[in-house]
Amino acid sequence: MAVRVLVASRNAKKLNELRRILDEAGVAGIELVSLNEVPPYAEAPETGVTFEENAVAKARDGALATGMPCVADDSGIEVDALNGMPGILSARWAGKHGDDAANNALLLxxxxxxxxxxxxxxxxxxxxLVRPDGTTTVVRGEWPGTIARAPHGEGGFGYDPLFLPEGATTSAATLTPAEKDAASHRGRALTxxxxxLAALT
Known part of the structure; x- marks a missing residue:
């Protein structure tokens, strides 16, 4: 019987990313469940001042509401010339949450x-990762690089078309899903x- 683990996201790309990483590592016996598959519950607003605070709050809400272990991530891009901004405001940098084109245009x-x-x-x-008993595990992954002068590539999401990973000549939006998993900040954190996660089974 697989252990059901809630992923506190409605983003299918994030869910697939975690699924691929689990498969790649040979971790079996975990069934990932998205927010779309559970009854709606009150999700606290993201009021933390760090990625860590926001991720823990989201995971704690999910575990309490569903009784399942819950994985949540908070991620974004930190730009040196902007003193680490957009940071936790990455998804709504241009004002409206999730408007990738506007966020990229503003950053450029x-x-x-x-x-x-x-x-x-x-x-x-x-x-x-927060278990129903409140046990909490927090990890952080970073993916260094630079900001290009124009968007490039059709893949990925968010700031991927502008992000040149360290040592690369093309943007993160040109990578295959497997290449991105192996290098990305979320891939590094999830690993x-x-x-x-394996201990849950």
Missing amino acids: AQLADVPDERRGARFVSTCA QLLPT
């Missing part, structure tokens, strides 16, 4: 005069979470 405009050598950035993902 803000960096228009910034020279190439000062366009350093990193994607950050913090993942929290750290694997032992705790």
Whole structure:
């Protein structure tokens, strides 16, 4: 009997990413469930000032509401020239939550005069796993790179078309799902979470 684990997201891409990472690592006996598959519950607003606080709050809400272990992530991009912003505001940087095109356009405009050598950035993902008894595990993954001068590539989501991973010549939006899992901030964080997830089974 598989252990049901709630993923506190409605983003199918995030769910598939975790599913691929579990498969790749040979972790069996876990059935991932999205927010779309459970009765709606009151989700606390994201009021934390760090990725960690937001991820733990989301995972705690999910575990309490459903009685399932719950995985939640909070992620975003930190740009050196903007003192680490957009950070936790990444998804709503241009004002409306999840408007990738507007967020990318605003970031490019803000960096228009910034020279190439000062366009350093990193994607950050913090993942929290909270069990129904309140036991909490928090991990953090970072993916360093730079911000390009124009979007490139059709894949990925969010700021992927603008993000040039360290050592790469093309954007994160040109990577295959498997290549992205192996390198990305969320892939790095979820890989750290694997032992705790495997222990659930």
